[in-house]
Amino acid sequence: MFKDSDWKLKVGLAEMLKGGVIMDVTTPEHAKIAEDAGAVAVMALERVPADIRKDGGVARMASVEIIAKIRETVSIPVMAKCRIGHFAEAQVLQELEVDYIDESEVLTPADEEFHVDKWEYKVPFVCGCRNLGEALRRISEGAAMIRTKGEAGSGNIVEAVRHIRLVMSRIRSLQGMNPEEIRTEAQEMRAPIEIVEETARLGKLPVPNFAAGGIATPADASLMMQLGAESVFVGSGIFKSSDPPKRAKAIVEATTRFADPRAVLDATRPLGEAMAGLDIKDIPEDKLFQTR
Amino acid sequence: MTDRRVGILALQGDFALHQAAFERLGVRVALVKEPEALERLDRLVIPGGEATTMQLLIDKFGFRQPLIDFGNQRPVWGTCAGLILLAGEVVDSLMNPLGLIDIRVERNAYGSQINSFIETGTVSFGKQEQPLEMVFIRAPKILDYSDKVVPLGMLGSNVTVAKQDNILVSTFHPELTDRTTLHEYFLKM
Numbered sequence: 286m287f288k289d290s291d292w293k294l295k296v297g298l299a300e301m302l303k304g305g306v307i308m309d310v311t312t313p314e315h316a317k318i319a320e321d322a323g324a325v326a327v328m329a330l331e332r333v334p335a336d337i338r339k340d341g342g343v344a345r346m347a348s349v350e351i352i353a354k355i356r357e358t359v360s361i362p363v364m365a366k367c368r369i370g371h372f373a374e375a376q377v378l379q380e381l382e383v384d385y386i387d388e389s390e391v392l393t394p395a396d397e398e399f400h401v402d403k404w405e406y407k408v409p410f411v412c413g414c415r416n417l418g419e420a421l422r423r424i425s426e427g428a429a430m431i432r433t434k435g436e437a438g439s440g441n442i443v444e445a446v447r448h449i450r451l452v453m454s455r456i457r458s459l460q461g462m463n464p465e466e467i468r469t470e471a472q473e474m475r476a477p478i479e480i481v482e483e484t485a486r487l488g489k490l491p492v493p494n495f496a497a498g499g500i501a502t503p504a505d506a507s508l509m510m511q512l513g514a515e516s517v518f519v520g521s522g523i524f525k526s527s528d529p530p531k532r533a534k535a536i537v538e539a540t541t542r543f544a545d546p547r548a549v550l551d552a553t554r555p556l557g558e559a560m561a562g563l564d565i566k567d568i569p570e571d572k573l574f575q576t577r
Numbered sequence: 578m579t580d581r582r583v584g585i586l587a588l589q590g591d592f593a594l595h596q597a598a599f600e601r602l603g604v605r606v607a608l609v610k611e612p613e614a615l616e617r618l619d620r621l622v623i624p625g626g627e628a629t630t631m632q633l634l635i636d637k638f639g640f641r642q643p644l645i646d647f648g649n650q651r652p653v654w655g656t657c658a659g660l661i662l663l664a665g666e667v668v669d670s671l672m673n674p675l676g677l678i679d680i681r682v683e684r685n686a687y688g689s690q691i692n693s694f695i696e697t698g699t700v701s702f703g704k705q706e707q708p709l710e711m712v713f714i715r716a717p718k719i720l721d722y723s724d725k726v727v728p729l730g731m732l733g734s735n736v737t738v739a740k741q742d743n744i745l746v747s748t749f750h751p752e753l754t755d756r757t758t759l760h761e762y763f764l765k766m
Contacts, residue, residue, distance in 0.1 A: 290695040296751050298690055300591040301625050320671075323633040325626070360671060360684055361627055362715065384690035384715070407691045534633075541588050541634055542610060555743065562640070573654045 295429035297392045298362065298384065302326055302430075302516055306537050307495070309333050309520040312351065317521070322533030326362040326385070328518065329337030329355050334391045334438025335521035335560065338572065344392040346374040350391070352381055364411070369577060370396025372405075379408045385430070387411045390577035391437045391520070403427030413497065415575055417455035417563040421484065424492055425477045431490055433514070434575040435498015438521050440562030442499045443495030444575060445509060449496055453513045456464040459485040497576070501526070501559045502541030503552040510543035527557035583764070584662045586619040589636040590626020590658060593754040598760050606629045610645040611616035617657070620763070622654040623659030625714070625750050628684065629671055631658055640677070648677040652743045652761075660746040661717050672678075678744040679723035686718035700750075702762055709758055711737055711749040719748060740766075 305325030310316040337344045362384035367374035403410040404427035412423035413434035420431045435445030471481040496514035501522035526532045535552040542548035584590045586630035655663040664674045664682040693714045730738025751759040
């Protein structure tokens, strides 16, 4: 299944997005700001995660008119979120010809047991993870890109750091395992043995591994890239800040030259206020997005 | 083969896949993140990625004139977004390309991601024509080209590989396949 041409095209687009920033947008105007600032793609959604958290209620796929308008407005890839397990939203998004679908914990889950069977689609999917097992289970369902979940809408990077560290350190330990240990590990992670073996052989996930969930500053982006992420998603961090165009550009520059502190400093200089952040301890357990 | 000093522009995109393809040929490459690094190179690849993003970073980090100067003297190969950046003209008001090859280009000419595809086209380098797997991802099309440009690869009636003096372009992604035909050709240019 990892050899056919559809898979190559799905992962291929994710490869093209590496070293870039994917920005959450709710309107065509925001999409334009994101494109002008150098976003490699935009993610269309109804409300940014900080507002979903604040306003509550059921969060669904964005309005199809807005997604269609965003597609007309920008030349970069347009992604959109569907609810976990909501394969009819995913079907509609494919009909709309979005370039990537994010089956996202930020929206209210539609199915508490099953994720979308992503092999059924020509459009590629990205899914969130908190650890290696979750990442490999999503890949086995057909996700062609993985991102950390972090804690979306919190403006707090701590959960994204936890998730990328867990994924990377588990991959490193897989590399030192013999075949029996890998088999047991696959059983514990409830992931197919072939994908676990492939991950051990490559020393990385078999699909691009991006970061999301709490990135609010250029230094946050640099941190995630230095920890092994290959691109970053920024949700509320841009359009909840005091100067979105500047902040968007700054995060793009810091992502490109993440390993050069001078460049990250230069990118950080002209910025206004970052979005307000939340201590994860102040978010009630049942309000966490990442456990979905 | 080790002293060729091949660089890959590594601002954004799939530069690591080009690096892997050259390494399979035993050629070590440098990832270029600063204009100064160009001075140490004999040839350069501009990879696939998002053309608008790469253009912004090229201008932000002072790459524009150094890239034009480099391309006037030494071999440069652009794949997909790299082709768009090297073009003389792009049908898109957002793009201000480097103008190193006399082609007119349309971005995303085949449509969105569900229209991305893989097909076998043909390439010929003076000798016999040979088949080549071509991976098109939200790919551009060469709409027109001047008589200075030599078509080297075709898919149906579309030119997918072209060359003008020391500038090589391809609308697809050879770095996503196992074949290194174009990488080998570029090293001999």
